[in-house]
Amino acid sequence: MVKQKATNVTWHEGDITAEHRAKLLGHKGATLWFTGLSGSGKSTVAVELEGRLHEMGILSYRLDGDNVRLGINKNLGFSAEDRTENIRRVGEVAKLFADTGVIALSSFISPYTADRDQVRALHDAAGMDFIEVFVDCSLAAAEERDPKGLYKKARAGEIKNFTGIDDPYEAPSNPEVHLHSDRQTLDEEVEEILTVLRKRGIIPA
Amino acid sequence: MVKQKATNVTWHEGDITAEHRAKLLGHKGATLWFTGLSGSGKSTVAVELEGRLHEMGILSYRLDGDNVRLGINKNLGFSAEDRTENIRRVGEVAKLFADTGVIALSSFISPYTADRDQVRALHDAAGMDFIEVFVDCSLAAAEERDPKGLYKKARAGEIKNFTGIDDPYEAPSNPEVHLHSDRQTLDEEVEEILTVLRKRGIIPA
Numbered sequence: 001m002v003k004q005k006a007t008n009v010t011w012h013e014g015d016i017t018a019e020h021r022a023k024l025l026g027h028k029g030a031t032l033w034f035t036g037l038s039g040s041g042k043s044t045v046a047v048e049l050e051g052r053l054h055e056m057g058i059l060s061y062r063l064d065g066d067n068v069r070l071g072i073n074k075n076l077g078f079s080a081e082d083r084t085e086n087i088r089r090v091g092e093v094a095k096l097f098a099d100t101g102v103i104a105l106s107s108f109i110s111p112y113t114a115d116r117d118q119v120r121a122l123h124d125a126a127g128m129d130f131i132e133v134f135v136d137c138s139l140a141a142a143e144e145r146d147p148k149g150l151y152k153k154a155r156a157g158e159i160k161n162f163t164g165i166d167d168p169y170e171a172p173s174n175p176e177v178h179l180h181s182d183r184q185t186l187d188e189e190v191e192e193i194l195t196v197l198r199k200r201g202i203i204p205a
Numbered sequence: 206m207v208k209q210k211a212t213n214v215t216w217h218e219g220d221i222t223a224e225h226r227a228k229l230l231g232h233k234g235a236t237l238w239f240t241g242l243s244g245s246g247k248s249t250v251a252v253e254l255e256g257r258l259h260e261m262g263i264l265s266y267r268l269d270g271d272n273v274r275l276g277i278n279k280n281l282g283f284s285a286e287d288r289t290e291n292i293r294r295v296g297e298v299a300k301l302f303a304d305t306g307v308i309a310l311s312s313f314i315s316p317y318t319a320d321r322d323q324v325r326a327l328h329d330a331a332g333m334d335f336i337e338v339f340v341d342c343s344l345a346a347a348e349e350r351d352p353k354g355l356y357k358k359a360r361a362g363e364i365k366n367f368t369g370i371d372d373p374y375e376a377p378s379n380p381e382v383h384l385h386s387d388r389q390t391l392d393e394e395v396e397e398i399l400t401v402l403r404k405r406g407i408i409p410a
Contacts, residue, residue: 016255054221059229071301072297089294096266
């Protein structure tokens with residue numbers, strides 16, 4: 001399944017561009033921006049998609065709390081200001097990945113429209129693909145799942161400024177992909193994303 | 206030249222790891238950390254190496270002032286504190302690239318040993334390859350080149366805290382690669398780096 005990779009890669013004494021790298025990899029880079037409530041299933045879809053892309057010979061990389069909040073953003077907390085800076089930095093990193101030819105799978109609650117739109121603008125200005133994936137799920141369903149026990153703590157007042165409880169989630173008004181994780185199967189969700197990637201010419205049809 | 210890529214990439218319902226990605230790409234990720242005076246030729250070597258790696262079908266990406274200082278680090282200046290945070294963030298980004306399977310070519314003066322060692326420690330802790338490339342060049346030679354006219358401005362007092370003039374450059378004591386850009390050819394420099402990459406098993410021998 002990896003066979004579509006270009007074999008005619010040559011470099012003629014100049015800077016290597018995103019086009020060169022896309023030729024090398026056999027696909028384009030892009031940023032997929034998963035947004036949704038805690039427990040909505042952002043990471044679950046991202047992990048499944050990563051596996052499917054890998055099977056197709058496509059290079060992707062997940063950016064999430066585990067490798068970003070503990071790394072480049074370890075000096076940031078959860079105030080509104082820090083959340084904004086968190087998303088700004090992740091957006092910049094995702095853009096570098098997209099430029100490299102990697103499909104960046106960014107998975108953060110990213111509750112504020114203005115922050116997400118800033119990342120979108122960053123990509124637009126550079127002519128890079130930004131695909132907002134709204135992982136839609138009712139608060140009730142997310143809270144019932146509560147995979148990390150965070151809603152329980154937020155309801156008990158042990159966590160402050162928790163999105164959906166005492167901090168707002170501003171739903172995307174016009175996302176490129178709108179998933180409904182409380183009524184779609186994981187396969188359906190992944191297929192919906194792959195369809196958009198194919199239509200946009202990011203991955204081979 | 207791209208033919209060594211793996212064709213037996215399969216995913217068995219689990220997280221995709223750095224090993225999976227290395228198999229897909231046909232090489233490992235790593236961070237090459239170019240350090241040296243302004244005008245020492247860091248970017249020149251990085252650009253040449255990038256082209257050579259690309260010819261070999263190897264995915265690399267340059268991190269430098271152009272795409273980092275204007276992006277993820279645009280809220281940082283040149284005070285000692287900001288320089289340290291600049292290098293810390295670049296180090297974290299390079300580590301993510303290395304984890305992805307990309308050969309990150311980081312090109313910053315990075316004058317302080319402590320900052321570079323922090324990035325090295327970050328990679329060591331994650332079991333990732335960190336290769337410090339000291340682009341050694343006498344101050345006299347760098348100042349004579351002065352490709353961006355920065356030494357002239359620093360001597361005239363128009364730029365403060367300029368490395369080599371009124372701010373120290375702490376040379377690496379034990380770099381993995383020690384280039385001498387004032388007496389080696391570009392080809393010799395690139396070959397020296399490629400030899401280390403091959404010896405370490407990062408790229409095919």
